[in-house]
Amino acid sequence: xxQIKSGKIFSELAKTVxxxxxxxxxxxxxxxxxxxxxxxxxxxxxxxxxxxxxxxxHALRIKFTxxxxxxxxxxxxxxxxxxxxxMFYYRPVGEYAYYDMKYLQYDxxxxxxxxxxxxxxxxxxxxxxxxxxxxxxxxGSYKPPREFNWVIGVFLxxxxxxxxxxxxxxxxDQLSMWAVTVGTNMARATPFLGHEGPFAEFVGxxxxxxxxxVLLGGSxxxxxxxxxxxxxxxxxxxxxxxxxxxxxxxxxxxxxxxxGPL
Amino acid sequence: MAQAxxxxxxxxxxxxxxxxxxxxxxxxxxxxxxxxxxxxxxxVIDAPLEEAANPTKTPNPSKAPWYFLGLQDxxxxxxPWFAGVVAPSLIIVGLMLIPYLDVxxxxxxYYTYAERKVAIWVYCFGFLVLWIALIIMGVFLRGPGWNxxxxxxxxxxxxxxxxxxxxxxxxxxxxxxNAAMIFGGLVVGGYFVLGTMVYFFMERKAxxxxxxxxxxxxxxxxxxxxxxxVKIVLRLGFNIKYVWVTPWFNI
Numbered sequence: 001x002x003q004i005k006s007g008k009i010f011s012e013l014a015k016t017v018x019x020x021x022x023x024x025x026x027x028x029x030x031x032x033x034x035x036x037x038x039x040x041x042x043x044x045x046x047x048x049x050x051x052x053x054x055x056x057x058h059a060l061r062i063k064f065t066x067x068x069x070x071x072x073x074x075x076x077x078x079x080x081x082x083x084x085x086x087m088f089y090y091r092p093v094g095e096y097a098y099y100d101m102k103y104l105q106y107d108x109x110x111x112x113x114x115x116x117x118x119x120x121x122x123x124x125x126x127x128x129x130x131x132x133x134x135x136x137x138x139x140g141s142y143k144p145p146r147e148f149n150w151v152i153g154v155f156l157x158x159x160x161x162x163x164x165x166x167x168x169x170x171x172x173d174q175l176s177m178w179a180v181t182v183g184t185n186m187a188r189a190t191p192f193l194g195h196e197g198p199f200a201e202f203v204g205x206x207x208x209x210x211x212x213x214v215l216l217g218g219s220x221x222x223x224x225x226x227x228x229x230x231x232x233x234x235x236x237x238x239x240x241x242x243x244x245x246x247x248x249x250x251x252x253x254x255x256x257x258x259x260g261p262l
Numbered sequence: 263m264a265q266a267x268x269x270x271x272x273x274x275x276x277x278x279x280x281x282x283x284x285x286x287x288x289x290x291x292x293x294x295x296x297x298x299x300x301x302x303x304x305x306v307i308d309a310p311l312e313e314a315a316n317p318t319k320t321p322n323p324s325k326a327p328w329y330f331l332g333l334q335d336x337x338x339x340x341x342p343w344f345a346g347v348v349a350p351s352l353i354i355v356g357l358m359l360i361p362y363l364d365v366x367x368x369x370x371x372y373y374t375y376a377e378r379k380v381a382i383w384v385y386c387f388g389f390l391v392l393w394i395a396l397i398i399m400g401v402f403l404r405g406p407g408w409n410x411x412x413x414x415x416x417x418x419x420x421x422x423x424x425x426x427x428x429x430x431x432x433x434x435x436x437x438x439x440n441a442a443m444i445f446g447g448l449v450v451g452g453y454f455v456l457g458t459m460v461y462f463f464m465e466r467k468a469x470x471x472x473x474x475x476x477x478x479x480x481x482x483x484x485x486x487x488x489x490x491x492v493k494i495v496l497r498l499g500f501n502i503k504y505v506w507v508t509p510w511f512n513i
Contacts (some may be wrong), residue, residue: 041282048286054278055285064373067292074293078300098314105311116304125301126329130389137360137385140369140378147361154357161329168327177315178324182334186346191511197343198511220317259371 050249052257059258064139068132072160073245075125079163082118083234090170090228094223097125098170122164129160141259149251152244159241166233180229181221187212281417283373305512322406322419331400332393336401338408341512349490360385360404363480365472427503430496450513453492457485 003009017023018030031037039053058064089108090100104111133153136142142150158159169180188194192203193211200210207219252258272463279285326334337345368377375382403410430449431442434483461481469477493513496502506513 015300035280038280042286048282051281055281056277057277058286060279060284064287067332070289070292071296075300078297101311111385112308113304116307116309118298119309119394120303120307121300134385134389138382139371139373142361143364143367143370144361150361151358154354156437157357158354164329165327171311172315174312174315174319174321177312177317177328178321182324182326183330186333186342189342190347191343194343194347199346216302221315222317226357261370261372 050253053251054161055257056260057262063114065258066131066135068128068135072125072128072132075128076241076245077123078088078121079118079125080238081113081123085114086118087234092227094172094226097170097226098196101171101173118167122167125160129157133157139259146251146255146259149248149255151253152248156241156244156248159237159244163237163241166229166237169226169229170233177221180225184212184215184221184225187215320397325400325404325410328397328401332396332406335396335400335404336490336494339490339497340342343377343511344513352483352486359479359483363476363483365476384484392490394489427497427501429507430502430505431507433502443506443508446504446513447508450506453489454482454485457481457488 003012004094028053042048042051042053044091086104089111091097101115104115107110108114120173136150136153165183169176184222188207188210189197190211191198193205194200195205195207195210197211207213213219215225215228216222217228268492325331330424333345333350336349339345340349364378364381366378368374369381382476402413403413403416405421407421407423409421409423411417411421418499431445431448434445436442458478458481461484462477465472465477493502493505496505504512
């Protein structure tokens with residue numbers, strides 16, 4: 001009883017576990033909580049070395065960061081993982097796409113869950129990236145020396161929306177087809193480059209050959225648009241956004257770490 | 263770690279902590295909580311899947327994805343070339359220009375309202391009103407025919423809305439096409455010229471420090487933002503369709 005009250009039982013338990021044969025054969029040495037080891041945990045770990053080894057105390061405060069940048073990145077990773085799973089079952093072909101969705105939802109083990117997680121993570125990412133941007137604005141973190149990283153961030157917001165928008169078409173149901181129709185109809189009003197846009201007559205664009213048809217691979221949202229959006233969604237935009245994320249995270253470090261009162 | 267910081271932080275190097283374990287454990291906890299929330303959400307609520315895509319069957323209303331509904335809503339007030347192309351481009355460019363236009367050195371890295379009131383007002387107005395509020399309106403209040411329906415109203419696809427809008431020159435009694443075009447051009451041009459002149463006069467002391475180009479771009483972007491609101495008010499309050507009609511574009 002005394003052992004439980006004093007909390008000694010936990011150290012006894014830890015000792016029993018860490019001195020067992022299974023433990024000692026699995027882990028070759030212990031972890032001593034020394035400043036040197038704390039630094040090495042970050043500096044010698046390929047995943048963690050994105051961090052500096054030390055940060056200002058205020059950067060830990062959730063009231064300061066809202067955690068929104070990190071959550072946005074987490075949501076991106078979730079969509080990458082679930083997206084790869086979905087790609088095993090989905091074919092971006094007019095005849096198959098919708099029925100692959102049905103197959104995914106009703107026949108594939110955990111298919112519905114993968115699809116739900118992909119969609120909700122994508123929507124969350126849109127919201128969290130806006131909130132991250134709002135937080136960065138409110139703390140004035142775009143001010144020197146971080147101007148350029150803000151610009152990268154604006155690109156990333158844009159690519160987040162484009163990622164979500166291109167993915168919106170892929171279920172190939174009424175909701176997706178008409179949402180993308182409404183969205184891409186705007187392209188035909190592009191000044192100079194869209195056939196219904198201002199000054200189009202001076203350029204000579206037509207419904208079959210203008211900004212919108214380049215986007216859709218045709219004059220309406222059809223199978224070529226589905227394939228284009230699929231390639232943009234799964235390959236092109238993730239690669240560009242990923243590259244920009246690398247720059248974004250790297251610049252945080254190079255610009256003196258997370259912003260704080262000077 | 264959890265204790266509040268009592269003393270004032272003196273400089274960037276003051277009061278640092280190890281990332282391992284203090285930040286890593288926070289990130290880990292945050293990731294676990296987010297994953298639990300997301301998993302529960304994904305088990306409880308299914309992603310929508312409607313009937314198969316059918317290019318011959320247009321739903322009414324046809325809505326863009328929810329995050330673009332703010333832009334779709336200003337289509338009511340502006341032609342597609344502005345609402346769908348120029349406005350989003352200006353939003354992106356304007357956002358990118360923020361650090362180069364806002365030269366106020368205060369409020370760098372901490373929350374403050376008092377030290378940068380205008381910047382915070384402009385951003386909050388753009389983000390919370392012109393973006394978020396319009397999205398909420400587009401998602402919940404826009405029904406068939408893109409008509410406005412209150413939440414308790416039935417989405418009647420045959421709702422009759424009288425189209426009584428006229429162009430601004432017409433409201434001023436101008437009946438010929440060319441005169442209307444000149445009048446509209448003067449109104450729009452005058453809005454920008456006058457707005458710019460008033461701003462430069464009021465901020466004439468800042469010109470030396472801030473620079474002409476910065477101030478010019480700043481006021482143009484601001485005038486466009488305010489102009490969108492002016493146009494919405496003109497339409498809703500005074501049934502004005504276009505301010506400026508030309509053979510090439512209408513504003």
